[in-house]
Amino acid sequence: MEQQTLSQHFNAKEVEGRLYQAWLDLDAFKADPESRKPPYTIVLPPPNVTGVLHIGHALTCTLEDILVRHKRMQGRNVLWLPGTDHAGIATQMVVERHIQKEGINRHDLGREKFVERVWQWKAESQTTIVSQLKLMGCSLDWSRLTFTLDESVSLAVRECFTRLYREGLIYREQAIIQWCPRCRTALSDLEVKSKAVKGKLWSIRYFRSDDPSQSLVVATTRPETLLGDTAVAIHPSDERYQAFRNASVLVPLQDRVIPVIQDDYVEMEFGTGALKITPGHDPNDYLIGKRHGLGVISLFDDRAVLNEKAGVYQGLSREKAREKVLADLAEKGLLVKEEENLHNVGHCDRCNAIVEPRVSAQWFVNAAELAKPAIEAVENKEIKIIPEEWEKTYFEWMRNIRPWCISRQLWWGHRIPVWYCGDCGHHTVSVADASACEKCQSTALKQEEDVLDTWFSSGLWPFSTLGWPKETADFKTFYPNDVMETGFDILFFWVARMIMLGKKMTGKFPFHTVYLHPMVRDEYGQKMSKTKGNVKDPLEIVETCGADALRFTLASMAVHGRDVLLSDARIEGYRNFVTKIWNASRFVLMHFGTVTQENADMSNEINRWVWSRLNETKREVNAALEQYRFFDAANALYRFVWSEYCDWYLEFIKSDLESRKAANDTTAVQVLEEALRLLHPLMPFVTEEVWQRLPIRQAKASISACDYPSFAPEHHDAKAEERVGRLIAVVDAIRSKRGESGLSPAVEIDVRIHASPETLQALSVFEGLIQKLAKTKTLLFGSGTPGKDVVIALAFGVETIEIRIPRGQLVDQETDRKRILKEIESTQAELDRAVARLTSPGFVGKAPPEVIEGAKNRKEVLEKKLGVLRMSLKELESA
């Protein structure tokens, strides 16, 4: 066989591009609905086509890629389905801002032309997103790439809408909803973020209509809305306003007569205890108005500019109107008080404008009805939410869920499949475009102008992407999905709705597990934002450190229940790890690049040790991945490859390289090969690149087609672990002593080791290794000459190993004496604690036997250690 070698440096960029293309050429990521293998499905949360991917997307696709690569290697028929989301408001806004640069707005273009422009934008954005996902190494099945406005998805959306409408779970109703005057559309409650705003609380005087000598004072944060007042409310038991019960008052500035009503919604303690009621512009007032049969005055148009109802204030913005109303009130002496007030104000999630509650006709989903089975599913663990703490939040929201407003006054999205009849007024709702009224057959139909909330189509994603409502092969094989992996910030927006709509539409819940990953923040815990300038571009990181390093970093930081704080130092550390793997592989190939067939020499204890350690790592990594503990998986791999395989195993074999080569011992290659497979889901590129050069490997075209290593009991070797562990401890102890004494590694020293006959026998097998790794000149076993040596008392397991180094080569007597005294002190302290524990009746009476046994052993070894230390102190003092 030809000698395989690796270039001196790992060129991540070149390798990544080449390998990804090779995987595509192999159809390595393509799912087959006819396959007999058990399916495993994840749908990628579709990124918005608003632009480029950010670090949060990088985390999502890294974790999902790890899951699917793991399952694929375990022999599952994996489908990881890619897609993008039209993201109604967000994308429309981006494109509006974009055309603004050309000096036009969407109304200049008209609906049709504008939507064309958005499609252009979508095409570019999607291309960018797809190429970014490829750069991250994502093993997505590109043959199934779906967009939320694709024909097939539209069909699913209409099917769902129609079914819910027929069951009365979707309905149109006049109601007070959240309105964004800048986006000029209705919003769902979730799309409104309440933020604390420093404002003012104004007290305004209202005179009694039949007796101008009497007045009451109301407190409000929105004086401009008094133009829409239809009542003033007081608490029924408020004695202060006894005289105003059943009275009427005049709206200031308008002299309109409105009633004083009594309602126990009013808090007597707040403000003046009198509340102005504006049903057109406050959700609570709207409810109160309904209870008392009050009228509704809508003061604003869709941009929150005052309309004809506002009289002289018509044409003013909310803000201007407030100023003028206040000025006019002050002039008339009706403004009684003005005080600072911190209160919460709803802001549009997308554009941050202050939302305006507004009464209008909108479409709603009866979410409470759909929520019932969705709550039960989580209660009885049909759906598992990880981390579990989120279940509480889920229940809290789902149990108090309100009607979901799904109509949006936008142009970009799924047009609502409802046709209004111009003749009889009937609503025709149908999956196919309606050409005639289903009631009177009139053709004077007009389709609803509004589009659906983006999350309505997202809610169908786990099955709309698989061809539903058609019974396609994909749908039959890959639905339900397995895992929904996403950020907790869209638990309500998306996850909850998928659960509700999935069950309702297909009869099955869309997945069995929800894994919610943490938020990515910068290294100071700040949310990344463009305005703060702390945004980390994943592609920049890929460019400088490589995709493997970024992936491994994200995986190693994805801990349950804590944010991911991403720092450059951390990424660099894992880039170094990639390099370490590369160099270790170079070393192995340099020496074993021509071996022809597997021949692991299991008579060699060092080999048995490394197999056993690798085996333990397999167990840990598999267990971690099954539990979505990405951190643990990354950590176990890092520890094994660097701290065990490189730091010890490769150093061990250097001492007898030639004889190993002569004996054709291929353990080093075999262990490397398995470690690469184990690492592959986390670091697909470097592992594939090295694996391709290995002289011994499975006959597959790609490492991703190989089996995933799993725990093999026959490779577990406790004895080898114990004996090599002792060897490592001895080498460590000698090295440590050399380090303390500031000895150059070039200086060799004499060492004598004394211990039980069995231990001496075991250690003597490794004589050459100790000599080499601890740099000893002469290495003797057995007791030494009292008084002349520095003595190390090494507590290992249940015995103490005594290591002696002739004093002349190390530190001076005084320093050594101090060290021994210090060590005696700390050992004595620990021994005292152990003795106290063992003599306490509570401990020996109640602690489990293995804990007591452990304490006894510890006490014994401490006593031995103390003995060695005391002896060496005596030796020192008598010398």
Place this chain on the structure above:
RNA sequence: GGGCGGAUAGCUCAGUUGGUUAGAGCGUCGGCUUUACACGCCGAAGGUCACAGGUUCGAGGCCUGUUCCGCCUACCA
């Protein structure tokens, strides 16, 4: 107002049902051309686990309270 989470080495974080001696990476300090790797090797220093009580033979993990920091949620105008 309600809920959830966090506080462990200089920094960023692990620590699975309470069990002997609390770990890692980075940073710091000292040494090093050592059969791949200075993006490296060897060694060292550094922690009364936020605070105060409690439960327990035993607490970084459990309970109560306090302080600080996040996030979610809510109709006191």
